Structure formats: structure tokens, C-alpha cells
Amino acid sequence: MADAARIAIIGAGPAGLAAAIALAEAGIACTLIDDNREAGGQIFRAGAALPPDIPGIDRRGRELRRRLAALASRIDHRRGTEVVAIDAERKLWLAGEDGRRGELPPDVVILCPGAVELFAPVPGWTLPGVFGLGGLQVLLKAGAVPEGPVVLAGAGPLLRLLAAQLIACGVELAAVVDASPLPGPGAVADMTREPALLARGLALEAAIVRARVPLLRRHAVVAIEGAGAVECVEVAPVDSEWRLTGRSRRQFRCTALGLGYGLRPNVELTLLAGAEHAFDPALGGWHVRRSPDLESSVRNIFVAGDGAGVQGVEAALAEGAIVAYAAAVRTAHPNAASLYPAAARARERLARLARFRRGLAAWSAPRAGIFDAARPDTFVCRCEDVTRREIDAALAAGFGDMRALKLRTRAGMGLCQGRVCAPIIQHLAAAATGRAPAEVPLPTARPPLRPVPATALADLPMEAAP
Numbered sequence: 001m002a003d004a005a006r007i008a009i010i011g012a013g014p015a016g017l018a019a020a021i022a023l024a025e026a027g028i029a030c031t032l033i034d035d036n037r038e039a040g041g042q043i044f045r046a047g048a049a050l051p052p053d054i055p056g057i058d059r060r061g062r063e064l065r066r067r068l069a070a071l072a073s074r075i076d077h078r079r080g081t082e083v084v085a086i087d088a089e090r091k092l093w094l095a096g097e098d099g100r101r102g103e104l105p106p107d108v109v110i111l112c113p114g115a116v117e118l119f120a121p122v123p124g125w126t127l128p129g130v131f132g133l134g135g136l137q138v139l140l141k142a143g144a145v146p147e148g149p150v151v152l153a154g155a156g157p158l159l160r161l162l163a164a165q166l167i168a169c170g171v172e173l174a175a176v177v178d179a180s181p182l183p184g185p186g187a188v189a190d191m192t193r194e195p196a197l198l199a200r201g202l203a204l205e206a207a208i209v210r211a212r213v214p215l216l217r218r219h220a221v222v223a224i225e226g227a228g229a230v231e232c233v234e235v236a237p238v239d240s241e242w243r244l245t246g247r248s249r250r251q252f253r254c255t256a257l258g259l260g261y262g263l264r265p266n267v268e269l270t271l272l273a274g275a276e277h278a279f280d281p282a283l284g285g286w287h288v289r290r291s292p293d294l295e296s297s298v299r300n301i302f303v304a305g306d307g308a309g310v311q312g313v314e315a316a317l318a319e320g321a322i323v324a325y326a327a328a329v330r331t332a333h334p335n336a337a338s339l340y341p342a343a344a345r346a347r348e349r350l351a352r353l354a355r356f357r358r359g360l361a362a363w364s365a366p367r368a369g370i371f372d373a374a375r376p377d378t379f380v381c382r383c384e385d386v387t388r389r390e391i392d393a394a395l396a397a398g399f400g401d402m403r404a405l406k407l408r409t410r411a412g413m414g415l416c417q418g419r420v421c422a423p424i425i426q427h428l429a430a431a432a433t434g435r436a437p438a439e440v441p442l443p444t445a446r447p448p449l450r451p452v453p454a455t456a457l458a459d460l461p462m463e464a465a466p
């Protein structure tokens with residue numbers, strides 16, 4: 001499979017799988033790299049047997065994995081392999097879970113790294129028993145059904161989806177706490193453009209109502225309490241900007257809390273490659289800029305799926321088809337034209353989905369006020385134990401940009417490298433200095449993106465892209 005190294009796809013979720021399979025079915029070899037043992041990404045994650053009637057489990061993943069296996073002669077699937085660095089010349093540094101290291105110099109790179117969860121800190125959010133909504137769902141798919149009562153809080157489609165899934169698994173839900181209001185008429189009109197997706201969302205809400213679980217709209221978690229682990233969650237109303245109003249508070253006893261305010265694109269690889277980014281709350285915040293062919297500002301680095309802007313599984317599949325055609329054209333493969341019809345259909349599908357996404361974002365994309373719920377002694381960076389008080393003090397001392405804040409407080413320098421705290425600090429910095437969040441760029445990413453053995457450090461590019 002010598003040709004497979006010419007096109008490398010990073011991420012074997014819906015976008016990366018769709019691209020790899022389309023290329024391979026057209027007779028074009030490629031390399032598909034993913035840090036999981038099984039292909040599928042987040043939504044098609046292969047997991048333990050869950051009840052057959054559990055809502056929102058997308059069974060298409062099984063079929064995609066079957067096609068991937070059938071195309072093994074054309075797809076060099078590197079499982080359990082992480083891309084820990086990339087440079088503007090498209091060179092990739094790989095680290096295997098077995099300790100193996102490697103490098104690849106593909107002609108074309110297709111980045112499909114998906115999204116990461118978006119959090120807003122509140123007192124007690126570092127207690128054991130507090131999970132991200134997505135993290136709790138990953139555990140559920142792995143067969144670890146939490147003991148109730150559980151509270152779910154935050155915003156976005158995953159909130160109701162996970163609620164319905166836990167109910168179907170027989171878990172007692174104490175409350176579902178949603179910061180979003182009821183969707184306005186404009187948002188509803190946009191969402192009706194995709195009746196099947198809208199119907200799926202309404203069915204999830206109906207499952208919550210049928211189970212008689214309290215569903216609090218325009219509310220958010222104010223504090224999480226417990227001696228050594230979460231025992232109780234306090235919630236309060238929020239205003240239209242999702243700022244806590246300080247009015248009536250309610251408490252719910254629980255043994256686990258799922259918390260999350262949606263998703264944001266995983267931009268660490270595009271930042272490392274030196275690509276240009278833009279800010280749009282409707283796409284999850286900072287995201288890479290792309291041409292109509294989904295190419296970043298760095299030539300021959302294409303980006304597809306949630307990693308370029310959170311738009312969901314249907315858009316990720318469509319973008320996989322578009323980017324497969326673009327990569328085949330760029331490598332001047334003689335079979336490129338055979339990919340054109342599917343790419344053209346995918347573009348039409350994306351255009352229809354855009355209206356739905358706009359409505360969804362207008363309803364549930366996080367508002368800036370939610371990032372202000374942390375108190376002075378609340379940890380903002382959980383890896384380096386940096387509190388809100390320390391961030392506020394650094395801001396007051398004039399350290400207004402993300403890099404300066406990072407150097408001053410160590411926030412974002414820990415194990416997760418700012419994956420969790422970077423957007424929180426961005427919003428705190430914006431609010432304290434009277435800027436829009438779009439005026440506070442994320443700090444430069446540094447290789448390696450994940451911990452690697454010390455012996456591997458010597459091989460890595462130590463200069464981050466400008």
C-alpha cells in the first residue's frame with residue numbers, strides 16, 4: 001500500500017470514515033489514523049450491549065466499520081495511534097498506545113478530529129461524580145450505567161439525548177436543567193427544514209416528560225455540594241444572556257451530575273499547523289477558516305466534520321464526501337472524477353442542514369453569561385488548580401491575552417493543555433477587558449499534544465507555527 005501514505009486522514013469518526021471509504025471505493029488508497037481501537041468516533045462508538053430500544057444510538061457505525069474492514073487492502077488503518085504534532089509542511093508525528101512512534105509526510109492531510117465538550121465552572125465542579133455530558137454518555141456506551149439519582153444540566157442536543165438514554169436504561173433522573181429558553185419562532189422555522197431531525201429532538205423531550213422528570217428551562221447549576229463526592233446540586237434561573245439572576249434557588253439530591261454547554265471544534269491540530277481561525281458561537285467558537293473545498297489556509301491541509309465547526313453527524317458525513325473528492329483532485333488521481341457526483345449531492349445536503357443548524361444554534365448555543373458563574377475560589381484550570389481569583393488578579397494586573405494569562409497563572413499548562421479551560425478563560429478575559437470573545441484568540445498550541453515518552457521529545461518540532 002505504498003500509495004496510502006499520499007493521503008492521510010486523521011480521525012475515524014463519521015467525517016474521516018466517510019472520506020476514507022469514499023476514496024478507497026474509488027480505488028484510491030489512504031492512511032486513516034485514530035487514537036481509538038475501534039473506528040467510529042463519538043457517535044458511532046462501538047460499545048457494550050445497551051437496551052435495544054435506547055434512543056439516539058446510531059446503528060450506521062456498524063455498516064461503516066464493515067465497509068472499512070472490506071477495504072483493508074486500500075485503507076491503512078492505524079488504530080490506537082495519536083497524531084501528537086503536525087507542521088505547516090504536513091509532516092505528522094505519531095504515537096501509538098503501545099509506545100511505538102512514527103512519522104508520516106503525506107502530500108495531502110485531511111483533519112477530522114471532531115469536537116470537545118464545553119464547560120462553564122461552578123463551585124464544586126471538580127468533585128468526584130461530576131461528569132461532562134459526553135463523558136457520561138461514553139461511560140454509558142461502555143456499559144457503566146450510573147446509579148441514580150442523576151442530575152443533567154447545561155444546554156444543547158446532548159442534554160436531552162442523554163436524559164432519554166438514561167431513562168431508557170432505568171436510571172432515576174432527579175432533574176434536567178437547561179439554560180436555553182423555549183426556542184423562538186425563527187429558530188423553530190429554521191429547524192422545521194429538517195423534519196426528521198426535529199421529530200427526533202421532540203421525541204427525546206417527550207421521553208423526559210413521560211418519565212415525569214422535572215425539566216427546568218432557563219436555569220443553570222449554581223453550586224455542587226458533597227463531602228468527598230457530589231451529593232446535592234443547587235440550581236437558579238438565568239437571564240437571556242445566561243447570567244445567574246440570584247432569584248429563587250432549588251436543590252436536587254443526586255449521586256452523579258452530567259454537565260456541559262455543548263461542543264466546540266477540536267482545533268489543536270489546525271492551530272499547530274498554523275492555519276487561520278475565526279470565531280463564531282454558532283459553530284462552537286474558534287474554528288478553522290476553510291475554502292469552499294474545505295481546505296484550510298495551509299495548502300493541502302483540509303478539515304472536515306465537527307473539527308471545523310460543530311454541525312453534527314449528518315454534516316460530518318457530507319463533508320467527508322466533499323473532502324474525499326477535493327483530496328483526490330489535489331493528488332491528481334485518475335479516478336478523482338468518479339467521486340464528483342457524491343460530493344455534489346453532499347453539498348446540497350449541507351446547504352439544507354445549514355438552516356437547521358442555524359435554528360439549533362439560535363436556540364441553544366451558549367451565551368457568554370454562563371462563564372461568569374464561577375466564584376473567586378472556584379477552580380478554572382483543574383489541571384493546575386488555578387482559581388477564578390488568580391485569573392481575575394492577572395487580568396487586573398494587565399495580562400489580558402491568553403498567552404500572557406497562561407504564562408502568569410499556569411492555567412492551560414497542565415495535562416489537558418487547556419482543552420477544558422481555554423474557552424472559559426477566553427470569556428473571562430473578554431468580559432474583564434470589555435472585548436468581544438472574538439477579540440480574544442486562543443493561545444498557540446505546542447507539540448506534543450499529548451504526553452509522550454521523554455525519548456520521543458527529541459524528534460518533535462519544538463517551534464510552533466506562527
Ligand SMILES: Cc1cc2nc3c(=O)[nH]c(=O)nc-3n(C[C@H](O)[C@H](O)[C@H](O)COP(=O)(O)OP(=O)(O)OC[C@H]3O[C@@H](n4cnc5c(N)ncnc54)[C@H](O)[C@@H]3O)c2cc1C
Nearest residue numbers: 011013014015035041042043083113114134305306312313
Ligand atoms: C463526547 C461526545 C458525545 C457525542 N454524542 C453524540 C450523540 O450521542 N449523538 C449525536 O448525534 N452526536 C453526538 N456527538 C456529536 C457527534 O459525535 C458529532 O457531530 C460527530 O461525531 C462528528 O463527527 P466527526 O467525524 O467530525 O468527529 P468524531 O466523531 O468526534 O471523530 C473524531 C475522531 O478523531 C479522533 N482524534 C481526534 N484527535 C486525534 C489525534 N490527534 N490523533 C488521532 N485521533 C484523533 C477522535 O478520538 C475521534 O475518534 C457527541 C460528541 C461528543 C464530543
